[in-house]
Amino acid sequence: MSMPALMPVYPRCDVRPVRGEGCYLIGERGERYLDFASGIAVNALGHGHPHLTKAIQDQAATLMHVSNLYGSPQGEALAERIVANSFADTVFFTNSGAEAIECAIKTARRYHYANGNPQRNTLITFDTAFHGRTLGAISATNQAKMRDGFEPLLPGFAYATFNDLAGALALIDDHTAGFLVEPVQGEGGIRVASHEFLQGLRKACDEHGLLLVLDEVQCGYGRTGTLFAHEQYGVVPDIVSAAKGIAGGFPLGACLATQEAAKGMVFGTHGSTYGGNPLGMAAGSAILDVMLEPGFFEHVATMGNRLRQGLEQMIPNHDHLFESVRGMGLMLGLKLKSDCRQFVAHCRDHHGLLMVAAGENVVRILPPLVIEEAHIAEAIEKLSEAARTFVPASND
C-alpha cells in the first residue's frame, strides 16, 4: 500500500461530516451528531450561522485578498474594535493559533531587544502546555509526544509546573523574558490556572521587568464567559494570542499587545501574506457583531453553569466511570476513571454525541457558545446513556 494522498498524521475517526446545522453535524450517510466539540472550540456560533455566513459571502464577492502592501480599512476597523474591548493597544492578524504564538514569542523577545537587553530571550512555559505545532510552538512545551524527532528545537524556553507559582518564580534569571501560559489549559486536560498562580506571575513580571504572555487561543473569545479568560482573574497581560473562536471557523488568529510590549515591532519586523486579509477581517467582524451584543457572554456563563450542574448531578449515578467536572464557562472537562479516548469514541459511534479527548483522561466538552437548555438536556441524556452502555476495552 502506498501512503494516502492526505498525509496520515491524524488518527481520523469514521465520522465524515458533510453538513452542519446549528449545534448539529450531519455525516455522509445522513446521520446526525450533537456537536459538543465545535471543531475544537472553533465553531463558537455553531454551524451555518446566518450572520457569519452572509458576512463571508458578501466579502468574498467584494474583495477577498490584496496583500499587506496596501492600506487595510477592514483590518483597522477590526483591530480598533478588539482594542476597544480588551487590554490591548495593537493587534497583528495571523491565519492560525500557532502563528499567533509565534508572533507573541517574537514580540516578547523584541521588547527586551528594544530595551537593550537582548539576552533576556527566554520564556518560562509550563508542563502539559499546548501552543501549536510550529517549531516555535513545540519548543514552548515539554510534551515529548509533540517534540520527539523534531530536534533541534528552538532555544529560549524553560519549563515549570503548571499552577506551581514558587517553581515558576525559581526559574527567573538574567535571561528571562517573561512567562507564556494558558489561563485554562485545553489540550492538557482543561486545567484551570488558580487565581494565586496567574496573579503571582503578574506580580513577578512587574517586579522583574518581565512580560506576561497569555495563550488564549482556546480559552479566549467568549469560551469561558468573558471575551478573554484573564478578565476573570483581575490580571492584565502584556501580550495575548487568540485564534480558534475568533472567526467562528474561518482561519484567523491574532496577537494582541500593549503599546509598551509591542515597542520592538516596527516596520519590517514581522509579516504574513494572508494574515488580516479582507475575507478574514469580515469573518472576525461578524463574530464580534454577535459576541458584543448585550447578553452574549451572560448567556455563555449561564449555559456553562447549567451544563456543569447537569454533569455534576450525573456523576454519582455513574461513579464507576466519572470522577469530577472542571473548567470555566463552556470550556468544561469531565475527568474519567477510565480511558477517555475510548469513551469519546463510544459516545460518538453509539450515542451521536461529539466531544474531544484531552490529557489526564479528561473529556473536553466544548459546545457552540449559542447552545440552549434543550441541547444541554440532550447532551446529559446521551452521556448518561453512554455511561450505562460503555464497556472499557481491556487492552487499548
Ligand SMILES: *Cc1c(COP(=O)(O)O)cnc(C)c1O
Ligand atoms: C489550538 C491551540 C493552539 C494552536 O492553534 P492552531 O490554530 O492549531 O495553530 C495554540 N494554543 C492553544 C492553547 C490551542 O488550544
